[in-house]
Amino acid sequence: DAMVIQNPRYQVTQFGKPVTLSCSQTLNHNVMYWYQQKSSQAPKLLFHYYDKDFNNEADTPDNFQSRRPNTSFCFLDIRSPGLGDAAMYLCATSSPGTGYGYTFGSGTRLTVV
Amino acid sequence: GIQVEQSPPDLILQEGANSTLRCNFSDSVNNLQWFHQNPWGQLINLFYIPSGTKQNGRLSATTVATERYSLLYISSSQTTDSGVYFCAVERYNFNKFYFGSGTKLNVKP
Numbered sequence: 001d002a003m004v005i006q007n008p009r010y011q012v013t014q015f016g017k018p019v020t021l022s023c024s025q026t027l028n029h030n031v032m033y034w035y036q037q038k039s040s041q042a043p044k045l046l047f048h049y050y051d052k053d054f055n056n057e058a059d060t061p062d063n064f065q066s067r068r069p070n071t072s073f074c075f076l077d078i079r080s081p082g083l084g085d086a087a088m089y090l091c092a093t094s095s096p097g098t099g100y101g102y103t104f105g106s107g108t109r110l111t112v113v
Numbered sequence: 114g115i116q117v118e119q120s121p122p123d124l125i126l127q128e129g130a131n132s133t134l135r136c137n138f139s140d141s142v143n144n145l146q147w148f149h150q151n152p153w154g155q156l157i158n159l160f161y162i163p164s165g166t167k168q169n170g171r172l173s174a175t176t177v178a179t180e181r182y183s184l185l186y187i188s189s190s191q192t193t194d195s196g197v198y199f200c201a202v203e204r205y206n207f208n209k210f211y212f213g214s215g216t217k218l219n220v221k222p
Contacts, residue, residue, distance in 0.1 A: 031208055033210070037154070041214075042199060042212035042213065042214050042215055043156075043199075043212050044212075045209055045210065045211075048208065048209065050208055055208075088154045090154075090156065092210070094208070094210075096208055099161070100161065101144060101146045101158065101161035102144075102146060102158070102201070102203075102210055103158065104148075104155070104156040104158070105155075106153070106154070106155040107154045107155060107156075109154065
């Protein structure tokens with residue numbers, strides 16, 4: 001089945017140690033998104049790629065960066081994780097104009113120790 | 114940005130009861146989806162419903178785009194319906210999804 005896959009499901013990283021989360025899709029959607037969700041809160045958009053065009057939200061910390069080497073893959077890099085970055089990170093895809101809406105991956109739960 | 118408000122914030126039901134969740138939004142949208150977030154954190158798409166009415170088993174949804182609201186109906190609730198229900202909207206040409214704060218549903222046996 002076509003889907004959005006996030007790896008790993010759980011990630012533990014040390015304070016200040018760079019970490020990369022990955023997302024892949026088999027839907028061939030041209031837009032990919034990264035959301036951050038903290039406990040008991042709604043998901044918050046960090047940034048998205050429309051094809052190769054990168055779009056950063058104004059309030060996304062500089063500590064967060066993203067790469068999209070091809071249509072299928074997108075990475076979230078956290079350069080120096082702090083305790084406040086512990087959260088669920090959700091990847092989503094969409095194909096505007098097709099009427100299929102957004103599809104989310106199962107998320108990566110990040111713990112910072 | 115667009116404002117998305119969901120009500121009620123919390124809901125406790127006895128198994129078998131019916132419920133209605135509401136989503137109000139502050140601007141015209143070209144996409145509206147209802148999601149159920151399961152205990153493991155995954156967002157499960159329930160409905161893609163920018164307008165009109167759809168039904169899927171015990172769940173149905175109605176969006177009245179001109180009045181800027183959407184309703185999610187859950188009938189004969191089951192304990193497996195527990196979790197958080199999110200409404201999310203996308204404005205025309207913005208390619209961004211904005212989430213409401215969610216309704217936390219607890220269905221008791």
